[in-house]
Amino acid sequence: MSRSEKTDPAPSLQWMWANIFRKGDADQVAIRESIEKIPLFQDLTKKELRRVEQSLYLRKYRADSFIFQAGEPGLGMYIIHAGSVWIQRPEEAVSDDSEPFLELGPGDFFGEMALFEENFHLVSARAHTHTALLGFFRPDLMTLSHYYPRLGCKLLLALGRVISDRFRASLTGGPGRA
Numbered sequence: 717m718s719r720s721e722k723t724d725p726a727p728s729l730q731w732m733w734a735n736i737f738r739k740g741d742a743d744q745v746a747i748r749e750s751i752e753k754i755p756l757f758q759d760l761t762k763k764e765l766r767r768v769e770q771s772l773y774l775r776k777y778r779a780d781s782f783i784f785q786a787g788e789p790g791l792g793m794y795i796i797h798a799g800s801v802w803i804q805r806p807e808e809a810v811s812d813d814s815e816p817f818l819e820l821g822p823g824d825f826f827g828e829m830a831l832f833e834e835n836f837h838l839v840s841a842r843a844h845t846h847t848a849l850l851g852f853f854r855p856d857l858m859t860l861s862h863y864y865p866r867l868g869c870k871l872l873l874a875l876g877r878v879i880s881d882r883f884r885a886s887l888t889g890g891p892g893r894a
Contacts, residue, residue, distance in 0.1 A: 767867060796824050804816045
């Protein structure tokens with residue numbers, strides 16, 4: 717095994733998402749600027765941010781299209797790069813004119829529980845407007861954690877804080893965004 721094979725994240729895990737999620741050079745700069753502002757990544761160094769950025773996949777959705785529906789398997793979390801997303805309970809997602817119980821915009825993220833467990837979505841996520849998302853998937857988190865344990869710990873602690881804050885907000889009726 718060559719030295720580069722020992723230190724580079726496993727390309728075999730990344731190829732499966734490469735055909736679904738793509739990003740160009742112009743997107744790369746905008747993505748970097750976008751993720752630097754997200755509290756989830758605030759404790760990362762520039763080098764660590766670049767590693768995370770390389771694990772993100774850009775995906776664009778038309779207005780009113782589903783990102784995922786309740787009952788589908790969770791694959792990872794999504795960061796809103798541009799546009800807005802409605803999070804809807806299963807009974808709300810049936811009708812095109814139903815209102816969401818949560819509307820998210822640029823810098824917000826959702827689906828983070830899928831990074832921790834393989835389970836099914838309890839809610840649906842729908843692009844309210846034309847939307848660009850950055851996907852961060854469980855295999856990528858595991859690969860980063862394997863090759864860069866310090867970075868993996870920072871990401872897992874930050875995700876834990878977000879989940880804790882959201883849970884506490886749900887109990888107190890406060891804001892549930894990170």
